Amino acid sequence: MPAGNSKKEVRWSEAETDEFAPLLSDKEFHRLSSLIYDIWGINLPPPKKTMVSSRLRKRLKALRHPSFQTYLDYVLSPAGRQQEWSHLIDAVSTNKTDFFREKVHFDFLSRNLLPRLAHDLRQSAGRILRVWSAGCSSGQEPYTLAMVLAEYQNQNPWFSFAITATDINNQVLEEAIRGTYDDEILNPVPKFLLCKYFMKGKGNQAGYHRVVPELRQRICFQRVNLMDGNFGFKSAFNVIFCRNVIIYFDQQTQRQLFHKFYSNLSPNGFLFLGHSENLHGMEDKFVKVASSVYQCKK
Ligand SMILES: C[S@@+](CC[C@H](N)C(=O)[O-])C[C@H]1O[C@@H](n2cnc3c(N)ncnc32)[C@H](O)[C@@H]1O
Numbered sequence: 666m667p668a669g670n671s672k673k674e675v676r677w678s679e680a681e682t683d684e685f686a687p688l689l690s691d692k693e694f695h696r697l698s699s700l701i702y703d704i705w706g707i708n709l710p711p712p713k714k715t716m717v718s719s720r721l722r723k724r725l726k727a728l729r730h731p732s733f734q735t736y737l738d739y740v741l742s743p744a745g746r747q748q749e750w751s752h753l754i755d756a757v758s759t760n761k762t763d764f765f766r767e768k769v770h771f772d773f774l775s776r777n778l779l780p781r782l783a784h785d786l787r788q789s790a791g792r793i794l795r796v797w798s799a800g801c802s803s804g805q806e807p808y809t810l811a812m813v814l815a816e817y818q819n820q821n822p823w824f825s826f827a828i829t830a831t832d833i834n835n836q837v838l839e840e841a842i843r844g845t846y847d848d849e850i851l852n853p854v855p856k857f858l859l860c861k862y863f864m865k866g867k868g869n870q871a872g873y874h875r876v877v878p879e880l881r882q883r884i885c886f887q888r889v890n891l892m893d894g895n896f897g898f899k900s901a902f903n904v905i906f907c908r909n910v911i912i913y914f915d916q917q918t919q920r921q922l923f924h925k926f927y928s929n930l931s932p933n934g935f936l937f938l939g940h941s942e943n944l945h946g947m948e949d950k951f952v953k954v955a956s957s958v959y960q961c962k963k
Contacts, residue, residue, distance in 0.1 A: 688718075689714060694717065694718075697733075698713075698717070701754070705754055705833060706913075706922075707757070708913060721756055724749075759913065760802045764854045765853045766806065769956070775816070778935060782904070794825070795827055795900060796906070797828075797904070798828060799906065800891065801830035801838075802837045804840060804876075807886075808876055808880065808884070811880045812854075814828070814883075829884075829887065829902070831886070831888065841886055846873065846874060848874065862880050864876075903930075908938055909939035910939070911942050916945065923936075924950075927951070935954070935959065935960050938959070942957060950962060
């Protein structure tokens with residue numbers, strides 16, 4: 666952190682106003698975007714500079730850094746690595762999500778895949794369906810999965826499932842674990858599912874609903890960087906959802922990730938990507954079974 670000499674103190678009392686607008690130079694943006702690419706795989710081309718500098722201004726202000734230069738020196742120091750990297754990725758990652766986003770995927774899962782997957786699992790006694798929501802953001806995707814799977818379980822009581830939901834962003838993970846959403850966010854949830862799987866807030870929680878504990882318990886939330894070499898999961902997954910995540914990665918990073926998904930899928934397991942994403946050049950390992958849904962060949 667910058668030393669607290671009197672010149673800087675004066676500068677900071679001015680900086681507390683909204684006029685505090687340190688400039689991010691092209692060179693500083695390059696240093697920052699290279700770090701973000703190396704550690705989290707996120708590709709930030711030059712047009713993203715304005716977005717990055719405006720999102721990071723709050724961090725500079727909170728840490729009382731007078732410029733991006735001093736902030737970057739701190740970020741790249743051993744102390745910055747320990748204390749600031751998680752804030753940095755929280756600030757720059759994009760977390761847009763929704764309940765029942767790209768709904769056809771959930772329809773395809775419950776109508777076409779679940780009967781098959783459940784049948785296969787039933788043959789191998791004692792096994793449960795394992796699903797991974799990779800890049801789960803604030804939880805809307807894994808809770809949607811949990812509702813779909815719980816509905817299937819209601820019809821087929823012998824069936825069971827477990828969901829692992831991971832993200833790199835601590836803030837959204839905390840929201841996901843809490844499982845409390847305002848009513849507007851819950852608009853895409855069908856009324857009968859809302860009544861069954863959410864508790865209505867009262868008093869100062871009016872206008873919010875919280876996921877019931879029985880559903881929350883079905884999901885294990887974890888912080889995982891998809892760039893890590895080995896995720897360390899004990900068992901393979903039958904289904905992986907990784908939607909609207911790889912869009913921020915370049916092709917080389919995407920391919921490395923697809924190989925890791927392949928290793929973490931059980932034989933004939935399924936990978937769901939976002940609708941604008943696809944598995945280029947992985948035809949030897951995956952076959953397309955529906956729009957942006959792939960089955961692994963093993
Ligand atoms: C746009 S959201 C998508 C959320 C959800 N899958 C959906 O489709 O609605 C992308 C998420 O990927 C996460 N993410 C980005 N890079 C990541 C990485 N290297 N490791 C883990 N998560 C990452 C972001 O933090 C963000 O929450």
